[in-house]
Amino acid sequence: MPERTTRERILDSALDLFGARGVDAVSLDEIARTVGVRKQTVLYWFASKDDLVDGVLESVAAQLVVVIDAAVRAAPDDPLDRIDAVVRAVFRPAVRRPALLGLVREVSRLGPEQAERLRVRISPLVDRAVGYLGDEMDRGRxxxxxxxIIAALAYATVTGIATEPEALRAVGWSADAVGLRRLRDELRAFLRAALAADDAVPREAG
Amino acid sequence: MPERTTRERILDSALDLFGARGVDAVSLDEIARTVGVRKQTVLYWFASKDDLVDGVLESVAAQLVVVIDAAVRAAPDDPLDRIDAVVRAVFRPAVRRPALLGLVREVSRLGPEQAERLRVRISPLVDRAVGYLGDEMDRGRxxxxxxxIIAALAYATVTGIATEPEALRAVGWSADAVGLRRLRDELRAFLRAALAADDAVPREAG
DNA sequence: AGCTCTGTCTACCAATTGGTAGAGAGACGT
DNA sequence: ACGTCTCTCTACCAATTGGTAGACAGAGCT
Structure with a gap:
């Protein structure tokens, strides 16, 4: 492990805690404790709790942009395959670190100012996705x-399933390796079916 | 309008506040204030905050069971139409009162004991839905x-879109009457496409 | 009348919250 | 050796948290 700065370690712990339990439920003391430092050190790096939340949101946005950007760039031409690639790219970090998307969800209950700040950061991503979906719809693919709305629905499906382990537990799903692969495959099939062109019947008929 | 008891009014306010901002972010004082009573009156009806959370969860579960049960009972035979009916039934209260599904989501970050208690209450609903989906899959419909997993995915889609106004705002959606109808229609089309049998040629019959 | 039960209140309490003030230690250039 | 800058710390603080103890008013029963 290359020595991460105190600031980075604070952002890291705060992301996990905020994302898992919500911003209001996590105290600066608790964050400091998991970092191994005093609360005042946290307040040295971030002037207030709001400031820390801002920093975490910025960090999350940056991570998501990098992951999704790379996936889109490396993806094939077919829109369904491309969406597959993005979902695949998001799925792994999202499942390994539920707090990541959990924090994005948390935005809805933060103040509108902070929601706006995150929105600005990821709006290029969103605009591009919406534009792309529209183009491919026009092309009949x-x-x-x-x-x-369809972009929002796809987002809701992925984020919802990744951030609500209780919903999966309620249907008796288990989070082992086999379960994870099955979940990922079902999610891909679900989205493919939801987004595929009406007349483009995948395998047979036509 | 008929005189609701203090207990009911507390449950009502607590549902809205917990669902909107999270259990930890809402104090007993705030709940009491919105009810128009002192905190100690809240603690008279519910021995502790945990107790109140339990009560709210029980109330939410009961409301959902009633709504969904009625929708299922009155729905036609075709599985896609049936799912439509359930979504329609859930969509209205969910949008009018985002806290309702918001609280269900909140369960994931509550203790496992409370998650378990809600799970038990709605498991008949879940079991029936999963069994029904399985049967209709076997029947090729x-x-x-x-x-x-598909039940969980459909749940994630509906709950996700209903509880994350920020995601919709990010794509420029507006929550007026027209927007609401469009959202509902897109949600139904999305789910229909996601769940429809592969070879079932879309029969858009009106 | 008196007595009990129900529901709401005032008065507290210890613990925790986010945040301020400032001390002290080390690194670094002069 | 000196001052300065960076970083983390101890010591506080006022406000808020969930919760306890018990007073008080009314309704209904005897």
């Missing part, structure tokens, strides 16, 4: 619909 | 897959 995706099911027709409102690209904005 | 729904896309093949793991009924458990």
């Amino acid at each position: 995706l099911r027709q619909g409102d690209p904005k | 729904l896309r093949q897959g793991d009924p458990k």
